[in-house]
Amino acid sequence: MSFNKSRIGSAGVRDERRSAGLVVGMMFCAVLFIDAIDNSWIEKVPEADRSRTNPFAGQANAVSGGARLFADHCAKCHGADALGRGKRPSLRSKEVQQATDGQIFWFLRNGNLRRGMPSWSSLPKPSRWQIIAYLKSLGEQPSPGASNQAKGDEP
Amino acid sequence: MSGQHTSNDSTVFTGFRWENRFRALLHDHFINPVLYFEYENLNHADRSLLEVVGHDSISDLRLSNAQGRSDTERELEMKLILSSNAKGWKMSENFITEKNLNAGETWEFGYALGVSRPLALAASAKACVFCRENFFAAAELYGGLGDLDGFGLKATSHYAAPTLAFNIPHRPTVSFSPSFGLNANSVGVIYRIKVSYEFQQISNWFRRSAR
Numbered sequence: 001m002s003f004n005k006s007r008i009g010s011a012g013v014r015d016e017r018r019s020a021g022l023v024v025g026m027m028f029c030a031v032l033f034i035d036a037i038d039n040s041w042i043e044k045v046p047e048a049d050r051s052r053t054n055p056f057a058g059q060a061n062a063v064s065g066g067a068r069l070f071a072d073h074c075a076k077c078h079g080a081d082a083l084g085r086g087k088r089p090s091l092r093s094k095e096v097q098q099a100t101d102g103q104i105f106w107f108l109r110n111g112n113l114r115r116g117m118p119s120w121s122s123l124p125k126p127s128r129w130q131i132i133a134y135l136k137s138l139g140e141q142p143s144p145g146a147s148n149q150a151k152g153d154e155p
Numbered sequence: 156m157s158g159q160h161t162s163n164d165s166t167v168f169t170g171f172r173w174e175n176r177f178r179a180l181l182h183d184h185f186i187n188p189v190l191y192f193e194y195e196n197l198n199h200a201d202r203s204l205l206e207v208v209g210h211d212s213i214s215d216l217r218l219s220n221a222q223g224r225s226d227t228e229r230e231l232e233m234k235l236i237l238s239s240n241a242k243g244w245k246m247s248e249n250f251i252t253e254k255n256l257n258a259g260e261t262w263e264f265g266y267a268l269g270v271s272r273p274l275a276l277a278a279s280a281k282a283c284v285f286c287r288e289n290f291f292a293a294a295e296l297y298g299g300l301g302d303l304d305g306f307g308l309k310a311t312s313h314y315a316a317p318t319l320a321f322n323i324p325h326r327p328t329v330s331f332s333p334s335f336g337l338n339a340n341s342v343g344v345i346y347r348i349k350v351s352y353e354f355q356q357i358s359n360w361f362r363r364s365a366r
Contacts, residue, residue, distance in 0.1 A: 056277075065278035072324060076355045110182045121183040124243040126277035127288075 041112055042095065045103045052102030056126070056133045066134025069127055073120070082138055088116070090141075097140040104132050159202055165220045170197035170227065176236070185241075191234035191249075199223035204334075204345060207299045208232075208253045209263030210310045212340035229256040243276040245269075249297075261304055267297035271318070284324060293318040295332070298341075312340040316347070327352040 056062030071080065077088040084090035096104065108128050111119035120128060160166040174193040200223030202216055232253045239246045251265040271293030279286045298313030300306060315337060320330035327350050334345040 061280040062277070064280035068282060069278050113178070113181050119183050121187075121240050122245060124273060124276035126243075130278055 041107055042099055042103055045106045049106040050100055050102045052100075052105060054101035054105075054129050054132055054136075056129045057101065057136070059133065062130045062133045063137045065127075066130035066132070066137075069123075069131050070134050073123070074131065077116075082135065083141065091135055092138050092141040094140055097136070097138075101129075101132050101136070104135065105129065108132070157197060157201055157203065159200065159220075161202070161220055167200050167220050167224060169201035169224075170195065172197070186237050186239050189236040189238065191232075191236055193230075193232040193234075195230050195232065196227065197230075198225070198227045204342075204347075206232075206249075206251055206265055206267060207297055207312055207314065208251055208265035209299050209302045210305075210340075211265075211299050212310070212312050213336075213342050216342065230254065231256060243272050245271045261302045263302045264300035264306065265298065266300055267295065269293060269295040271320075282324075289322045289324065291318075291320040291322065291330075293320065293332075295334075298337070310340065311338075312342075313337040314341055314345070 056066075070082070074082070074091075077085060078091050079085045079088075082091040090096070099107075105128060107117075108120045108123075108131070110121075111117045113119075123131075156168070156171050158166065158168045172193055172195040174191065176189050176191045179188045179190060199215075199218055200220045230253055232251065234252075235250045237248045247267075247269045249267040249269075251267065253263045253265070254260065255263075271291050273288050274290045274292065275287035278288050295316040295318060296314070297316070298308075299311035301309065301311055313336070314334040316332045316334040318330055318332035320328055322328045330347075330349045330351075332347040332349070334342075334347060336342050336344070
């Protein structure tokens, strides 16, 4: 009986471990899935919007105007340096900086309410293009949080 | 919270409003519907004319503060707000319905149509307070549509209101709007001066260190 009990006991422990492993695995997949959702907006952009060009691209006046609009509307969440604040993402990341102007324009128009990004469709189109011209003028720069992670979260 | 002061009468607290809105569609469309809900607990001394419903008329405003305070209304208001943005113009159509929760009261209806546009669509290169993009011209048409017992324009009041708004950068928005009554049930002219300020990202105030 005791032998049987121990077999049953070890089988129970194995089941518990398997269940725990399954839960951890599911949580890991969920994290990956959430991360995938976070970056999925680029793929959602229709082809017609993706290929739109910025009428103000490279114009110094538009970049200056965009900087003012950015300070008024975007810096509260994304930081004055556009490197992100808390959970709000950096706009100088590789993902944003390598997105086409049309993709960013689509995202500004639609937002992502589930992730806290409002739609900016109430801003006139020229103003939105100015913000994009300014963002692209900033260039790519990894956020301080990302560089810490790369170094193994050194203080 | 709501209160008012009437010349040669008194200053009174009139009650409170609680409002919320829900955006029905997550993505931007040509028409974006928003559902608006409001609960208000106000006495009749409240003279703010935020919207017109049912058979609201000039006679509702002729009570003294003492007379008005004795009668409190608990009302539920719902709006379907349809807004669109096109070529710098913002357009909005509101269909309003209001129910006084006191027994025996019926549903009342109203409408509001509005259009606005900044004086410039692109931001100036140089920082400036009086730039054209900080000014908005708007026009509004609003009025009552009767109630369940008598839907329509009969015995209702209507207003047309041109508006000029000035969005002071990093400061409040100030707007001036004279509303002109369009029929005998309406007040002749109402001058509305509004100062509003939007507190953004309140959660940032409680962060220990915000970069």
